[in-house]
Amino acid sequence: MFLYGxxxxxxxxxxxxxxxxxxxxxxxxxxxxxxxxxxxxxxxDANQRWTRVDSAIGPTDLAWSDWAVRYAAPAEIFDTR
Incomplete structure (x- = not known):
């Protein structure tokens, strides 16, 4: 899961x-x-846990631009538009 906020x-x-x-x-x-x-x-489902893989606090650029490749995550989850 990608969280951007x-x-x-x-x-x-x-x-x-x-x-x-x-x-x-x-x-x-x-x-x-x-x-x-x-x-x-x-x-x-009953015991689901979420682990932080990577994060950026207050980024001024696209800090996550290589996360899809680096972590083999689906590129479409990183679309913040």
Whole structure:
């Protein structure tokens, strides 16, 4: 499963990177408010678990552009249009 979405603060407002390890990058315009993650399911229906395969926090480019090849995932799941 590919997840692409907007990161928001706990109160639903804009994410503040200033107290995170990404503070310097965000201050220099190198972080956005988006998240991209690739997850893989395992186990049966009753015991299904999702494991994070790869992710990008606040990417400024298509950080997932090679994930289809790298992780043998269907390319069509990465269409964010």
């Amino acid at each position: 907007q990161i928001v603060a706990g109160d639903g407002g804009k994410l503040d990177y200033s107290a995170t390890p990404f503070a310097d990058a965000a201050a220099n315009g190198l972080k956005t408010d988006t998240y991209a993650g690739l997850f893989q399911a395992s186990g049966g």
